[in-house]
Amino acid sequence: MVPMISIIIPRSWSYSSEYLSMESKLKAAFIYNFAKFVEWPASAGNDTTDQPFVIGIFGDDRVIKELMAIEDKTVKGKKLRVRILSNTKRINGCHVIFISASEENNLITILNTLKNSDILTVSDMNNFIEKGGIIGFVRMENKIRFDINLKAAEESNLKIRSDLLSLARKIKH
C-alpha cells in the first residue's frame, strides 16, 4: 500500500527530516551557485581540472552535511569537495570558505589569515560584509537574500559577475 504514514494526516511528516534543514539546504545551494558567478585568478589552482573545487567550512554541521550531499557535482569543471575547518591551517587550496555565524568570535583571526588569499568568503552572521567578508546572507522574513562587499572581493583578486551583483540586496564598494 503506497500511502506514506505521513498522510495518515500530514503529508509533510515523511519529509520531516528534509524540512528540518531547509534553511541549511538553501544556504548550501546558494554557496554552490555563487561559485558559478565568481572568477578566480589563474594562480588559485585553477589551471588543471583534476584538482577539486574545495569549499571549506568553519562551524555549522548542517550546512556541512548538505554540502557533502552534493559532493561529486562539478563546479567549473572540477569535482566539488567539502573540507571541515577547525583552525586556519587547512585553508590552503580552498576556493570558498563558509564561516558560520557561530564562529563570530574567531572572525577577525580567520579574516586576517585569509587576506589576499584568492578565497571567496561567505557567512550568515550579521553585518558580515561590514566586517570585511565578501558575501553575507541576510534573512528577510522567511527568505534568504545576500549582500556583497565588492572591495573585499577585489582585494582577494576575485571577479564577481554583474548578474550576481544585480541580485544582491546591497553592494559595498
Place this chain on the structure above:
Amino acid sequence: MRKIYFCFKKMVNYASSSLKYKIIGVLLSIFLSFLPGMVFAGIYNSELKSSADLTELSIQDLMEIEITTGSRKSQTIANTAAAAFVITQEDIRRSGVTSIAEALRMAPGLQVAKIDANKWAITSRGFNSRYANKLLVLMDGRSVYSSLYTGVFWDIQDTLLEDIDRIEVIRGPGAALWGANAVNGVINIITKNSKETTGGLVSAGAGKEERGFGNFRFGDSLGENAHYRIFGKYQDRDESKLSSGRDAADDWDIYTLGFRTDWNPTATDSFMFEGNHYRADEGQTITNASLSPPYSTDIDEKARSDGVNFLFSWERFLSNTSDLKLQIYYDRSRLQQTVLHDTRDTYDLDFQYRFSPWDKHEVIWGLGYRLTTDDAKSSFVISIDPDSRTDDLLSAFVQDDITIVENHLRLTLGAKIEHNDYSGFEFQPNIRALWTPDKQNSIWASFSRAVRTPSRAEHDARTNLLVLPPGIFPNTSGFPMIISNITGDDFDSETLYAYEIGYRNQISKSISIDIAAYYNEYENLRSSNYDYTATFFESSPLPPHLVLPVYINNDVDGHTYGIEVSAEWKPVLWWKINPAYSFSHMNLSKAEVDAPDTAAPRHQLSFRSAMDLPMDLELDLWLRYTDDVSDLDIDSYCMIDARLGWKPTQNLELSIVGQNLFDSQHQEYKEEYLNSSDIEVERAYYFKVTWHF
C-alpha cells in the same frame, strides 16, 4: 515481468465480466484520464525538497523559497491526529538491538514478546500471538503481512539496521488509508535514500546468543543524479533454553542481500528501485500428530524460509500541495517445514495522487490492485485445499484534510473501499479532528471502522492439532481421535469500531509528553468452538478414525480500552531520557468460548536513558517491565539492557551490549499451535565493531 503482464491482461479481459471487474474498469479509466494531466503538469516548481534538487535552481529561484523555522519534525508529529511514534536510526543504534522486532519494544502501545530464538509475537493494543493479525507492517511501502496465515513472520523481516532511516508506528486503525488488517496499528519501516548511504560500512560482532554476525554496505553515486547501495548481512544465533534448563532446538541463521537505487533525473521526479533476497534456516520443535502409535511425537527440524522481492516507485512533485506516486512491487516468499510447504507470489500496484481542489482542502486519493498466487504442499498435520489459489485484492481510497481554522483546527475525513476474494467488499471510513490551541499543545480525537479479513489458512486449511489414542479420555472409542481445527467458507471478517483521543504537550524545549487513550469495540472476532456432539467418522487417511472438530467461527464480541503515555526529557545536552507506559484491558463477550490470540500484558513500562559521556563514550540503559499474561500462565518480568559505545575516531565505533541482564532466563510467550514447550529467553551479551570508510 511476463507474469505481471499476464495479470494486467487478465484484468483488462475480465473488465466487463463481473461487478468486481466493472469496478476495476471504472477505476482504471478514471486513473488513465487523470494521468496525462498529472504527468505533464508542474514539470517545474521552485519548492523542492532536497539539496541535490535545490542546486539545480537559479539564484533567483532560491531567493523565492521560504524557510520554515524551528523543528518541523516535532511540530508535525504534534500535528498528527493519531497515536504516532517514531523510532529513529539513532534510537536503534543506541538501543543495541539486533533485529527490527526487538527495536519495536521502544514504541509505547506495542506488545513485543519473544517466543523462541526465531519467533516473535508482536501486536498493538492487545490480541497478541505469533499470528497476531491486527497489525499491518510495511517495509518501504511493501506489505509484509502474510496472506497465508494472518500476521507477520518477524524472523525474516530484516535489512541492514544501519540503513533504516526510521520506523513509524501508528497505534489504532489506519485502515481508511492502508486497508484491511490495519486494525490496531500500522508500522512502516523506512530505509534511507541511497544518497545518504554513500561510502562503505563494515560491522561485525559476536557474543552469547548472538554467536556471530557480519554486515557490509557500499554506496556510491551513479552519474549526476543517481545513487545506489548494496548490502549484505549474516547472523548466526544460539538456541534458547527450555524452562527445565535444557537447550531448545531453535538455533538459526539468516543472510540477507539487497540493493537500493534512487534517481532524480529532473528536479521534480524521483525514482526508486530496490530488491532484497534472504534465506533463513531455523530450528524448531513441533508436535507432529499421526494416526499410528505413539500418535504424537515431538520432532526437531530446521525450517527454511527464503524469498526475494523487488519494489519500484516513482514520485512526481507537482506543487507544494500536489504530488503523485506510483509503486509496483513483486514479492516471493517460501516456507518449507515438515508440516507445510508454501510458496507465495504477490504482485502489487498502487497509485496515489494528492491535490488541493479548493482552498483549505487537501485531497488524497489512491487506487490499488494486488494479485496473490500460491502453491501449498499439505501434510497430515496441515492440509490446504485447494493447494493452489489465485486471489485479487482491489482497493480505492480518498481522504480530505480540511483546515477549519488556520493553524488551530483541522478535520480529516477518509475512507477506503476494497474487495477481496474471501469476505467481498469492505468499507473502512474514519474521521479525525485535531485542535492546536497554541504551539505547545495539541488535542486530537478520531473514530474509525476497520476490518481484519480472513486469511488463506482461515478459509482453506484444516489443522490436525492432536491425535488422542484409543481408550484415553475423552476418547472412549476404539479408534484414534483427531482433534482438528476446521475452517470454512463462512469465516468472515473481524470488525472494529475504534474511538481514540490524544493529547500532546511540548512543555519546554527539553520536555515533551504524548498521551493516547482508546476504546475499541470488536465484532465477529475469531472463535474456536469444540463440539463433542459433532464428532464424526473418517476412513481416509487410514486407519479409520474419529474426528473431534474445532470449528473456527466469528462468535466472539468484546471491547478493549487502554492508555499509552510516552515522554522525552533532555535534562542536559548530553543526556536523553525516554519513559513510556502502556495499559490495556480486554473484555470479551463469551469467556466460555476459546478465543485464540487474545493474550497480552496489562501493564508495560519502558525507561530508556542515553548518555554522551566524555572521551567519546556513550552509555545507554534500557529498563523494561512487562506484566504477567495470565491466559498463558506467563509471569511478569523486569529486564535491563545496557550498552557502552566508544568512538575513538569518526570512522570507528566499538560497543559492548548486554541484554536481559536481570535474569539468566525468562519466558515471554508461547507458540499456541504446533509447539507447546515452554521456551525461555536467555541473558545475552555481544561485542561489536563498526567501521565506516
